[in-house]
Amino acid sequence: FGTRDYSPKQMAIRERVFTAIINCFKRHGAEVIDTPVFELKETLTGKYGEDSKLIYDLKDQGGELLSLRYDLTVPFARYLAMNKITNIKRYHIAKVYRRDNPAMTRGRYREFYQCDFDIAGQFDPMIPDAECLKIVHEILSDLQLGDFLIKVNDRRILDGMFAVCGVPDSKFRTICSSVDKLDKVPWEEVKNEMVGEKGLSPEAADRIGEYVQLHGGLDLIEQLLQDPKLSQNKLAKEGLGDMKLLFEYLTLFGITGKISFDLSLARGLDYYTGVIYEAVLLQQQNDHVEDPVSVGSVAGGGRYDGLVGMFDPKGRKVPCVGVSIGIERIFSILEQRVEASEEKIRTTETQVLVASAQKKLLEERLKLISELWDAGIKAEILYKKNPKLLNQLQYCEETGIPLVAIVGEQELKDGVVKLRDVATREEVNIRRENLIEEIRMRTSQL
Amino acid sequence: FGTRDYSPKQMAIRERVFTAIINCFKRHGAEVIDTPVFELKETLTGKYGEDSKLIYDLKDQGGELLSLRYDLTVPFARYLAMNKITNIKRYHIAKVYRRDNPAMTRGRYREFYQCDFDIAGQFDPMIPDAECLKIVHEILSDLQLGDFLIKVNDRRILDGMFAVCGVPDSKFRTICSSVDKLDKVPWEEVKNEMVGEKGLSPEAADRIGEYVQLHGGLDLIEQLLQDPKLSQNKLAKEGLGDMKLLFEYLTLFGITGKISFDLSLARGLDYYTGVIYEAVLLQQQNDHVEDPVSVGSVAGGGRYDGLVGMFDPKGRKVPCVGVSIGIERIFSILEQRVEASEEKIRTTETQVLVASAQKKLLEERLKLISELWDAGIKAEILYKKNPKLLNQLQYCEETGIPLVAIVGEQELKDGVVKLRDVATREEVNIRRENLIEEIRMRTSQL
Known part of the structure; x- marks a missing residue:
């Protein structure tokens, strides 16, 4: 039914990965919290957009209506609001639950671990955001999973782009969902969805199509800051200004080599408000001629400044930025590698x-x-x-x-x-x- | 709703306790496994006797009927049968769920951790059983929770005792449940329940009453092996023979000072088949005159040789013995101690x-x-x-x-x-x- 047991051998691999990740989180001064596996159903309602149908509900056996947690971000925001915490750097490693179609060969289950690191608080711009990217870089380097790329974008740049391309305000979120599919399907299909299903004009779609194929570094940011249309949009300008600052900090961290400002990155969840990012592993093609291809996302996150306020009776906001490591895919890769290498994994420490x-x-x-x-x-x-x-x-x-x-x-x-x-x-x-x-x-x- | 978040400070205390327990389990050569938080409802059915009403069911949203795990023992037995494992020493630390009336001041929640160590396999008698008791002794000593006592009994001795006291076979389990209450209520009440509610003859109850006040060590075992009635009962004789062997091994481990063979120990769960045990913390009375009183159970377990067979299509048995550490009560005690001492607990490791x-x-x-x-x-x-x-x-x-x-x-x-x-x-x-x-x-x- 879409879940699995972990054998001692799998647990030994899992503990290696957890140790590397926890060491990194601790290196960055994070505390650790834990929350219950189920939340009040109402806590989860209205936070996940279309994906809400994947939430597991508990049977009504008297008492409150409860649901299994869908991620660790919403419980974190609920925790901050409930305890009036305005300032914390924490990690949380725990299982989450989705009534998805399990694809077990690709490491997708209905019960799976998330490893989240988040920084909450009112701080000077882009310093915590840069640290989150540094953390992704450290963990993926440390785990030696092969070459990787961290794509970065900003919801404000996306929204500004939609505005200057002529997307009506009411269609921002749904067009954003379409853009989010670009890592899996070609532009033509995404355009068809925008125009055919979502009623966008072909001209607007084509204008989006030109932007979303752009990716690069500081040079691209500078270029877009000069873009006659984008530079006139307040949101886009703000987002680009912060993106420039972010890249300056990433340069000081010495990690821009693996970071790409990518206008096609959208990410599905509703609650992001600023910078967003996603790390993908790159697989060198056998013939060494073609470009490396992405074999899937292993980390992602972004800024969500409005979520905590949704749980506060007075709507007080606590700005947050965080990252979630896609641990299950990393397990799968390492498990396969251990199988292939015939490396003997010890499952006990007996001396x-x-x-x-x-x-x-x-x-x-x-x-x-x-x-x-x-x-x-x-x-x-x-x-x-x-x-x-x-x-x-x-x-x-x-x-x-x-x-x-x-x-x-x-x-x-x-x-x-x-x-x-x-x-x-x-x-x-x-x-x-x-x-x-x-x-x-x-x-x-x- | 009977669950709780853990703050960074609580997590720091929790990690200390987990580290001590995991170190002990690893010192004894245990592997680690993990199982999903929910099981098929039918897996849990018929395993917990009266307590089955406390199981949390998931809502039927299409697909199989699922329930949150009630303990880690039944999933472990299901795992062994499913994977045809006949030989393993493993630990498992994870949350379990009970729709109980939460008593949060006493450290009782609807979601709580269990820390289980079990040895499965066909081995020579009482060697793994003795190791389980050694583990309880090591952990409780290591955590410095104060004085403690480990009570030991055997289901076969109990059943033999019921037989020679004139309890009809059909009433063994329910009379056993009554005996189980002796650590909380006085004998008179238990007797009333046996006679009034459960229809036992007052004479049989009185005979039980004489046995269940006995507790001691090797001397008591020898005495009961000579008992004219008990020694005639095959089950009791087997149980007493094994109890003697167990005490010999515990003597070699040097831990009999904190172990008491106690005929009033019954334990609630249906699945035990041999030795059973329970560790209680002792609290010295303020006036230092009276005997130490028990402040509650912090570990328990026993032998369950029939459970794995219930999950095997051919009913193949795998003998098991194990122990579960009552971590939540231990947390409560240590949290209160930290509060009282005003000790400053660091929640990060930043250098x-x-x-x-x-x-x-x-x-x-x-x-x-x-x-x-x-x-x-x-x-x-x-x-x-x-x-x-x-x-x-x-x-x-x-x-x-x-x-x-x-x-x-x-x-x-x-x-x-x-x-x-x-x-x-x-x-x-x-x-x-x-x-x-x-x-x-x-x-x-x-």
Whole structure:
């Protein structure tokens, strides 16, 4: 039904990714919050446009009407308004729910993780926005997913563009939805939708068509600031001015090489009010001739200055900007890579197996492992009274345990434990009182 | 509606607790899995006895009927059967859902975390069971929650006791539920329920009453193994034999001091088949005269050898034993303790604030912080073009940031950065190329 279990191996990959992302969020000084998996239904109503039909409702079993959260942004805004917080930098990693048609081969599920980082507060322009892009850049570089591109645009530039192209105000949002499809379908189809379904004049559509094929950097921003039509539009001018400032900050961060100001980027959600962005992975074509093609979005976000105000009884606004990392697609890519490489992923961290070479030594194994646990050593035994030594060694091979501590009659008499290195098969007797130190030393590089 | 947000401060406490628990689970060689937050409704049906009415159902919006998980044990059993896994040691930390009357002051919510550790597989008797108790002992010791007691019993001993006391087979489960209330209400009330509501003879109830007041250690086990009635009952004899073995293993682990074989322990859930246990915190009375009183259960579990078979089409059994840590009650206790102690909890890990003493240095701050982030240093700036130095220093005081890296005109000329220790207010100029090393060194002990 569109959800999945995570096996220990998948969890090991997932934890690597989470660790990289959480380290980055913490590096940028973020706090962490958590919110419930369900919200009042009314909290989610009217926030997601056409996608509202994908919300999961709980059965009315008496009490309030509840829905499973659709993203982490709306609960965050509700949290800020409810607690009158006007200033916070937080991350939140949790599952969200959509009654979508699952496409499990492409890493799309009805239950999936989102990793969100947001900065809320009244600040000087574009500084937090630039930090969000720096974060995307750091995470995608760190995860070594291959080449990527971060597309940037601004809702005000889009709205200004629609205005100067002759789109009526009432059609801004729906035409914006059409533009949003440009990463998946060619311009001709999008134009047909605008003209055929949405009743836009072909001339207006063609004027949009010219703008949305533009992409570049500071040079394009300067060019559009000189554009006779756009420069006359107040919104577009504001958006372009901020875009210029953003690129100046990104230049200081040294990351403009992977950032493209792209007039075709629209993003679906209603609540964005300023800068928007989306990161895509690029896949080099096999023949190395064509341009790299996008294989899908792995992060996205933008500025939403009006959302918190929707939850405040007095409508007080808290400006916000944030980014969401598309963790499920990243999992899929890394899972496939692990499968292909036949890399062995350890699913436990056990440092030592406590084993015995003869029978009737369960009590001695239990005493020794108890000492190791109490000293903080990660240790296992086989749950058998009289396991064969071969089975114990095989267990280490299979699960990647690097050391075996072997107790036997002779070792007990001599006050030692035989410590075996599973990889090299070397064995040395270690005095019992030195065993813990020896295990720590041998496994500290791992 | 019986759920709650977690603030950054609460999350910081929560992460401490999770870290202690996860470290323990990993020390014992556990893998980790995850399952979806909702299951097919039929998966949960018939597993929880009377408590089934507390299950949250999703609204029927087309497709399968789904329910939010009630615990992590049933999804685990479903996962094992579905994937034909006969052998695994895993932990799972996730939220579960119950339509209970929330009692938020006592740390009871409708959405709450469970931390489960389970060992599945056909093993020699009582070795995994003993490890589960060792784990409870390690976690409760590690978290320093005060004195605690782990009560242990066995469903087979209970059933044997019911049989020899003259309880008809058909009433075993319901009389077991009555016994389960003994930690909250006095024996007289429980007896009234057994006789009045459940139609047990007063004589049978009195015989039960004599058994359920017994608690002790190996001596009590030996005594009951000699009990003329109990020793004649096959189930009780099996249970007592295993209990003896368990206590021998617990003696090797050195933890019998906090473990009590207690015939009044019953536990509510239907699926237990062997050993059961429950850990309670003890609170010393103020006058230090009376016995310590229990302030509630913080961990519980037991053996459930039949549950996996309920999900296997051929009914193949996988014996399981596990423990669940009652994390929410532990949070409440630690939160109250932090409140009372006025201990300052840091909610970020930021090592250094990049600040400036004069105006017009935003660009320099951005350049420097970018270098620090790229070197893995946890750093923040204020999102203002020209922040006052005083405000920057105050921000460090409030949030516990230990260092400030100050750039100014003179420092830039000299190729240095002024590094200030927030606690001592000492300032030294550090050559820019040595800054990262210096910050690492100064914060490595933190």
